[in-house]
Amino acid sequence: MTATTDPSPAKPAPLITADTRAFWDACAQGVLTFQRCTACGHVQFPPRPFCVSCRADGPVTERSAGLGTVHSHTIVHRAPTPAFKADVPYILALVDFDEGFRLMAALRDCPPADARIDLRVRVVFEPMAGGGALPQVRPLLE
């Protein structure tokens, strides 16, 4: 290969904070996590040091089974930045995981015509160029 075409610019890596370091460390190990309040049981995402429902300190981190349902989806035909241009068309979904938290993720290994609300999915982890892994989803094969 000669350098006749520009390489795709790097995709933006998650800008990790002190609140989310443990979440991304778990993703790198292939584990999806969420938080549950020990005082009131409220489930929340993304992680933070207090419960947004009852304001108690120190919600605990729990491991998700990684199974969820598509709440909504879109097929992206126009990339937001050049970094995603080679990927179009790609499916973005809002996924409600069974434990009660919602994540955005790309729906992989799914023909666009098969994407639908209420589709059952499971998490998969995609390695990122700069290290770590991004949680995405694929259809759950019953």
Added chain:
Amino acid sequence: MKPVIAGVADTAVGRLEGVSCMALHAEAAAAALADANLRPSDVDGVLCAYSLAEPHLMLSSVFNEYFGIAPSYSAAVQAGGATACALVMQAAALVRAGICRNVLAVCADNRLSGLGRGGAVAALAEVGHPQFERPYGMSIPAAYALVARRWMHERGTAPDDFARQLAAIAVTQRGHAHRHPNAQARDPLTMEQALSARMIADPLRLFDCCLVSDGGAAVVVSAVDAAADRSDRAVSILGYGQMNTHEHVFAMPSLTDFGCRQSAAQAFAMAGLTPSDIDVAEIYDSFTITLLAELESIGFFPKGEAGPAILDGALDLDGTLPCNTHGGLLSYAHSGAAGGMFHIVEAVRQLRGEADRRQVAGAETAFVHGDGGILSAHCSLILGRA
């Protein structure tokens, strides 16, 4: 002291090569002050928004310095598409509290010539969550497409019918823009063109998405006695309200019911009016789905009835709710916070009877709404002929 809108102005819109962001601010400000019959030195409050092309941490101070004024009160507000309405709400509150007598609210950006369309799309995608949205390649149209798909699902609308409802919004507003000599997109648009345009983020096609523009607008809010010599043209601020429910699409409490319900309810309660009392509406239309969803969430149409009503001409100049009579963000222009301010300027012109070929006959009450983020921040205004 009772606040009124004493003056409004807007600049040319579209691609304005060779004009800086601050020059657009100054042009809009000077014209709005002239419209209010005020001098720059009469301004004791300045409210600005933000700029993508020429960003600054303290945009209102930058404007004051550039324009050559030293107001006693000054602030910049950033609430995305809700900003323009929020500036007028804040200006009204400052006048009501006796802190200011003449507040200049001014917004402008040169994001088309300054950033280019692709640069503006990329810059706007930066509002996605830096960990849980941006790494996934979420564009702003994609975020609204997620809302659109869920809306269609919960309303039980067939995809073809839904596409026709959205297209009817784009076509209706293009028709309004055609009657406005300054609109950026005035070429006729047919249903067939809208329905066959290239897909951006399914189910949203090209004409479901707003324009990218250069341009500016300004509104002067004055104490009623300060505006007395122009009282024949002053417009009353009858009500206002806000609601802020989330920022990011993955954190939306609902994809089909939004804070505009509460912000509008506050404004209507303050004004002592109901949606059926409104003669003309100027409602934020970053995407066709934005308007469709807000029309029902606010209460202008019962659940599931907005789309069919729009297909029947409800938003036409002689319809049950003439809406976005300048063409809106879809066809008039969208230059950041000024995009929302064009809605306010148009409402004032309608109430003054100055809307020429797009005048809604006998308009005495106007509803204006802005929303920022992904239907995140909402601000509603109700204006009336003084």
